[in-house]
Amino acid sequence: MTDPLSSPRRFCASPPLTGRITIPGDKSISHRALMLSALAVGTSRVTGLLEGHDVLATAAAMRAMGARIERTGEGAWEIAGVGVGSLLQPAGALDMGNSGTSTRLLMGLVASHPITVTFTGDASLSGRPMGRVIDPLSQMGADIVASPGGRLPLMVRGLAPAIPLAYRLPMASAQVKSAVLLAALNTAGITEVIEPVPTRDHSERMLQAFGAELSVDTDSDGARHIRILGEAELKPQTIVVPGDPSSAAFFLVAALLVPGSDVTILNVGLNPTRAGLIDILRQMGGDIALLGAREVGGEPVADLHVRHSALRGIEVDPAVAPSMIDEFPIFFVAAALAQGRTVTTGLDELRVKESDRLAVMAAGLEAIGARAEESADGLVIDGSGGEPLPGGALIAGHLDHRICMSFAIAGLVSKAPVEIDDMAPVATSFPNFEALLAGLQP
Numbered sequence: 116m117t118d119p120l121s122s123p124r125r126f127c128a129s130p131p132l133t134g135r136i137t138i139p140g141d142k143s144i145s146h147r148a149l150m151l152s153a154l155a156v157g158t159s160r161v162t163g164l165l166e167g168h169d170v171l172a173t174a175a176a177m178r179a180m181g182a183r184i185e186r187t188g189e190g191a192w193e194i195a196g197v198g199v200g201s202l203l204q205p206a207g208a209l210d211m212g213n214s215g216t217s218t219r220l221l222m223g224l225v226a227s228h229p230i231t232v233t234f235t236g237d238a239s240l241s242g243r244p245m246g247r248v249i250d251p252l253s254q255m256g257a258d259i260v261a262s263p264g265g266r267l268p269l270m271v272r273g274l275a276p277a278i279p280l281a282y283r284l285p286m287a288s289a290q291v292k293s294a295v296l297l298a299a300l301n302t303a304g305i306t307e308v309i310e311p312v313p314t315r316d317h318s319e320r321m322l323q324a325f326g327a328e329l330s331v332d333t334d335s336d337g338a339r340h341i342r343i344l345g346e347a348e349l350k351p352q353t354i355v356v357p358g359d360p361s362s363a364a365f366f367l368v369a370a371l372l373v374p375g376s377d378v379t380i381l382n383v384g385l386n387p388t389r390a391g392l393i394d395i396l397r398q399m400g401g402d403i404a405l406l407g408a409r410e411v412g413g414e415p416v417a418d419l420h421v422r423h424s425a426l427r428g429i430e431v432d433p434a435v436a437p438s439m440i441d442e443f444p445i446f447f448v449a450a451a452l453a454q455g456r457t458v459t460t461g462l463d464e465l466r467v468k469e470s471d472r473l474a475v476m477a478a479g480l481e482a483i484g485a486r487a488e489e490s491a492d493g494l495v496i497d498g499s500g501g502e503p504l505p506g507g508a509l510i511a512g513h514l515d516h517r518i519c520m521s522f523a524i525a526g527l528v529s530k531a532p533v534e535i536d537d538m539a540p541v542a543t544s545f546p547n548f549e550a551l552l553a554g555l556q557p
């Protein structure tokens with residue numbers, strides 16, 4: 116039976132994409148802006164906030180725990196914080212929807228407050244592992260009761276004051292790192308997170324901007340040691356959120372693949388911990404120029420001028436993976452149109468996102484006639500050399516926004532239309548995706 120609320124869509128071979136677009140605010144930075152503003156003493160102002168469902172779930176949760184949060188205009192929000200240590204007991208369970216970042220970071224916040232919070236989520240989120248945050252937060256003293264396999268729904272009973280910790284991350288995860296750093300805010304003494312492989316550093320940057328005492332040192336093995344002094348008093352800020360490079364990625368690849376395209380994507384965040392895709396696409400022969408490089412809200416930003424290019428297959432160094440972790444689904448589409456073979460490894464983390472992105476991408480690419488082989492920790496793709504793909508398949512999006520958008524772009528370079536069973540999940544991170552696409556077409 117078809118879900119009456121689903122939004123099936125068909126994407127067809129496209130004429131050249133041309134024009135300029137502004138993409139919505141960065142999802143990772145938007146979550147953190149709301150959380151830290153809600154913990155500051157006084158009123159913070161945020162502009163460029165991503166108004167996607169994931170970020171709105173964070174806003175609703177912070178409201179339920181006492182912050183006053185108001186939308187004052189498009190992307191413009193005012194947040195009156197409660198102060199570190201003063202989060203209130205919410206009246207009911209917090210529904211995290213589809214958002215792993217909201218869940219894991221908020222579990223960290225709750226872990227060191229004297230409140231008990233139940234977290235719930237949709238079918239995709241309820242299948243994702245939370246053991247990775249349950250472990251360190253339990254060591255800090257939180258009492259966490261989870262569903263079997265360390266899944267949602269789960270309940271966190273915080274401990275205040277919590278116990279400081281030195282924690283070495285067992286996997287490259289900015290969410291786990293951030294959960295511990297946020298728990299540390301209301302923990303006396305110094306908490307340390309050791310990160311053997313660098314991941315996105317928005318939490319560190321924003322904690323420092325809000326006045327937390329946080330230092331980062333890199334040791335001789337390249338591991339980052341992040342130390343934060345607890346019982347911090349956060350000062351309200353004015354935050355400008357840059358455009359999300361993970362959203363820009365879909366139009367970046369679309370412009371490279373659709374013959375004759377010439378697109379400028381304005382105001383894209385280029386934090387080095389997020390910019391891996393641009394480097395890799397350039398190495399493949401992608402014509403991408405960075406214009407007007409500048410700083411916005413403490414983050415590097417530029418406009419991307421992208422033109423259709425013949426891409427060559429590449430072997431992707433697994434060390435680059437964390438800096439393009441959410442971009443692999445759309446990167447695989449680029450590889451499917453490149454000349455020659457693309458090999459990726461070290462991508463086990465893709466199996467625990469909104470869907471198993473290795474399995475779902477391999478199956479979908481095969482369904483539209485691309486040549487993709489799944490290995491234990493990556494995909495091997497033999498590209499079409501710029502020839503359109505056969506297309507003509509129905510793709511299941513598995514409640515995964517990035518899968519839906521990746522196959523939408525694949526449809527633009529396929530002979531027969533590519534149908535997506537439900538584009539509704541796209542609203543979690545990129546509500547105006549289809550409108551922006553339509554605006555680039557004649």
Ligand SMILES: O=C(O)C1=C[C@@H](OP(=O)(O)O)[C@@H](O)[C@H](O)C1
Pocket residue numbers: 142143144216287288289290291293315440441464
């Ligand atoms: O910290 C964050 O904002 C995020 C971290 C990444 O997750 P992991 O920490 O699970 O790698 C990423 O996939 C997610 O979209 C956002």
Ligand SMILES: C=C(OP(=O)(O)O)C(=O)O
Pocket residue numbers: 169213214215216217441468469517544
């Ligand atoms: C993995 C993602 O998000 P989250 O973990 O917040 O659900 C994503 O946006 O690709």
